[in-house]
Amino acid sequence: xxxxxxxxxxxxxxxxxxxxxxxxxxxxxxxxxxxxxxxxxxxxxxxxxxxxxxxxxxxxxxxxxxxxxxxxxxxxxxxxxxxxxxxxxxxxxxxxxxxxxxxxxxxxxxxxxxxxxxxxxxxxxxxxxxxxxxxxxxxxxxxxxxxxxxxxxxxxxxxxxxxxxxxxxxxxxxxxxxxxxxxxxxxxxxxxxxxxxxxxxxxxxxxxxxxxxxxxxxxxxxxxxxxxxxxxxxxxxxxxxxxxxxxxxxxxxxxxxxxxxxxxxxxxxxxxxxxxxxxxxxxxxxxxxxxxxxxxxxxxxxxxxxxxxxxxxxx
Amino acid sequence: xxxxxxxxxxxxxxxxxxxxxxxxxxxxxxxxxxxxxxxxxxxxxxxxxxxxxxxxxxxxxxxxxxxxxxxxxxxxxxxxxxxxxxxxxxxxxxxxxxxxxxxxxxxxxxxxxxxxxxxxxxxxxxxxxxxxxxxxxxxxxxxxxxxxxxxxxxxxxxxxxxxxxxxxxxxxxxxxxxxxxxxxxxxxxxxxxxxxxxxxxxxxxxxxxxxxxxxxxxxxxxxxxxxxxxxxxxxxxxxxxxxxxxxxxxxxxxxxxxxxxxxxxxxxxxxxxxxxxxxxxxxxxxxxxxxxxxxxxxxxxxxxxxxxxxxxxxxxxxxxxxxxxxxxxxxxxxxxxxxxxxxxxxxxxxxxxxxxxxxxxxxxxxxxxxxxxxxxxxxxxxxxxxxxxxxxxxxxxxxxxxxxxxxxxxxxxxxxxxxxxxxxxxxxxxxxxxxxxxxxxxxxxx
Ligand code: SF4
Numbered sequence: 211x212x213x214x215x216x217x218x219x220x221x222x223x224x225x226x227x228x229x230x231x232x233x234x235x236x237x238x239x240x241x242x243x244x245x246x247x248x249x250x251x252x253x254x255x256x257x258x259x260x261x262x263x264x265x266x267x268x269x270x271x272x273x274x275x276x277x278x279x280x281x282x283x284x285x286x287x288x289x290x291x292x293x294x295x296x297x298x299x300x301x302x303x304x305x306x307x308x309x310x311x312x313x314x315x316x317x318x319x320x321x322x323x324x325x326x327x328x329x330x331x332x333x334x335x336x337x338x339x340x341x342x343x344x345x346x347x348x349x350x351x352x353x354x355x356x357x358x359x360x361x362x363x364x365x366x367x368x369x370x371x372x373x374x375x376x377x378x379x380x381x382x383x384x385x386x387x388x389x390x391x392x393x394x395x396x397x398x399x400x401x402x403x404x405x406x407x408x409x410x411x412x413x414x415x416x417x418x419x420x421x422x423x424x425x426x427x428x429x430x431x432x433x434x435x436x437x438x439x440x441x442x443x444x445x446x447x448x449x450x451x452x453x454x455x456x457x458x459x460x461x462x463x464x465x466x467x468x469x470x471x472x473x474x475x476x477x478x479x480x481x482x483x484x485x486x487x488x489x490x491x492x493x494x495x496x497x498x499x500x501x502x503x504x505x506x507x508x509x510x511x512x513x514x515x516x517x518x519x520x521x522x523x524x525x
Numbered sequence: 526x527x528x529x530x531x532x533x534x535x536x537x538x539x540x541x542x543x544x545x546x547x548x549x550x551x552x553x554x555x556x557x558x559x560x561x562x563x564x565x566x567x568x569x570x571x572x573x574x575x576x577x578x579x580x581x582x583x584x585x586x587x588x589x590x591x592x593x594x595x596x597x598x599x600x601x602x603x604x605x606x607x608x609x610x611x612x613x614x615x616x617x618x619x620x621x622x623x624x625x626x627x628x629x630x631x632x633x634x635x636x637x638x639x640x641x642x643x644x645x646x647x648x649x650x651x652x653x654x655x656x657x658x659x660x661x662x663x664x665x666x667x668x669x670x671x672x673x674x675x676x677x678x679x680x681x682x683x684x685x686x687x688x689x690x691x692x693x694x695x696x697x698x699x700x701x702x703x704x705x706x707x708x709x710x711x712x713x714x715x716x717x718x719x720x721x722x723x724x725x726x727x728x729x730x731x732x733x734x735x736x737x738x739x740x741x742x743x744x745x746x747x748x749x750x751x752x753x754x755x756x757x758x759x760x761x762x763x764x765x766x767x768x769x770x771x772x773x774x775x776x777x778x779x780x781x782x783x784x785x786x787x788x789x790x791x792x793x794x795x796x797x798x799x800x801x802x803x804x805x806x807x808x809x810x811x812x813x814x815x816x817x818x819x820x821x822x823x824x825x826x827x828x829x830x831x832x833x834x835x836x837x838x839x840x841x842x843x844x845x846x847x848x849x850x851x852x853x854x855x856x857x858x859x860x861x862x863x864x865x866x867x868x869x870x871x872x873x874x875x876x877x878x879x880x881x882x883x884x885x886x887x888x889x890x891x892x893x894x895x896x897x898x899x900x901x902x903x904x905x906x907x908x909x910x911x912x913x914x915x916x917x918x919x920x921x922x923x924x925x926x927x928x929x930x931x932x933x934x935x936x937x938x939x940x941x942x943x944x945x946x947x948x949x950x951x952x953x954x955x956x957x958x959x960x961x962x963x964x965x966x967x968x969x970x971x
Contacts, residue, residue, distance in 0.1 A: 434831070446607070492826075497827075
């Protein structure tokens, strides 16, 4: 029997963003990462072929995050040294790029100076050949200085910097333009603010083709449904011709999942929930796989087993 | 599905004979569309037109009910492609599969295990909804099915492709209305006959989508309408998503009846980790039932949770009861927070307070399910309302201090609360929940 032809065509493709610059392009990266360019939701080849597969960035931070022992052990002793941690992510966990969070820059933690943060970026750029995503410390005041220093230290490397919000977009746009980096536009689980930040960036003269959207990630079980739907709506709006939303999307899975009780606490706290050493990475993997279906292009992940399982189904 | 005046008009004799009491067929059609008149009020309408209209007015995807008595599971009758368009109506059900190579003792243990897989998460029950019993390869199919029907607290799926085994199993437990899983190209006629004879729902598979349409039409012709579309595949989530999206678009957007049934799916993969991740794809992308081979709770829980999340109604604010919550074992010296009754806000705050390992009280104020900033913008929260909630919840009696931690996103309430209530020491908390542990350690630790 003849069945309906259900294929649809998009009005606009999602923009394509390349992160990292090779030697001949003014950087020192050994390889680059390209995301975006979609013409349909994931897997729907009867609508068209999406040109780039989603990528996974390995979670690295300058101080050891407040993570359960089993996760720290799974990563290994390298977790204590950001450059070795990054190398292990690339060589053993096979990630496509590295996301570095400069948590220690926060005045509430190690209060590391912007110069020290920038030195770490230089070290990382030498330690790995993959592109970098660079985040501040979460301390708004300090991050302006930290990101400025780090941006300069990585000048020409075409990194992805995080992040521009409604309150700091001017500074971030200026920094990324000056040093030729790509920029993350961030919104707090609110599709209208997500659009607004992009409008502001465009008004500030920033080219939206250099933007990756971040709607803030919610862990599985903690508002996953809200973010899933925001990402899906943003993607559909983009494909239907809303150029403010036609941008690749990022999910910070590791950060959120590893602060939930479900991923970190054993059967003493969650009786009959199964071995947390297995449950934790599966919590991260299922959360990541879920967001991929909503149109995520770039996942930041931490547990090697979660990375391995999700990567297997991207390939 | 409400019919439009136009759809009805097309089926009328269009003679404007006025026997119905209306000047034209069109006027009558509008009355029927508005449910003021019944189609039968036109004396000249043909039987064929009546059946076309009843077909057109039925939902584009069939509802299928499995089980009987208290053990029932419903799937289907979905209406949208994306949850924001309305909602996903019926939660995807996880069926744990008990393989035929289990000994009778292990089989019974498996049934008991499935019965016990019930949990409460964010105040709601989540559980394994179905028990799938593999029939092919067991010595006595009817006995195995009968044991399952007797012991299982959830509806059954009989898994097999051999007609003789399926027939004896189905006969043994037909009263509990199991799903027959599954008809294939090879056994189609025999399986349709079994489903028809015992009035049971049937899952149908086919090598191609075109043949699948042929097969469901064939089943429909003999009167079977409680069908599921079966997809079983290897380790590519894309294959499944293409299948599920194609049949769902056909049914919902093209009103293609042969695909107007829910989906049941099963992955053949190398490890329980892989199965876990693949099942989550199916659960998010339109599967009505997923069969799971792995039985470990660490694999089950993330999937029960993603189902709970995806099938949340996006139009109904998710709320928690407005009352005083105790995290850990707080005493008279413990800190007091207030937050909104938007469940996402509450559970984030509660989770982070728990992480800080400092026991605390959280007073939840009724903001009609809006988060901190939205409730402020929508006039659903005020200093007065916070003070009243603290009073109603007798919070002051629980502690011997008068320090109140308020959300950092709404610092403006500080002065008013201090002026108008006994809470004389208002502390402005962090703007986001994840900063709570470091904040707590700073202001309350040591
Ligand atoms: S009775 Fe039937 S055919 Fe005659 S006008 Fe009414 S609707 Fe038309």
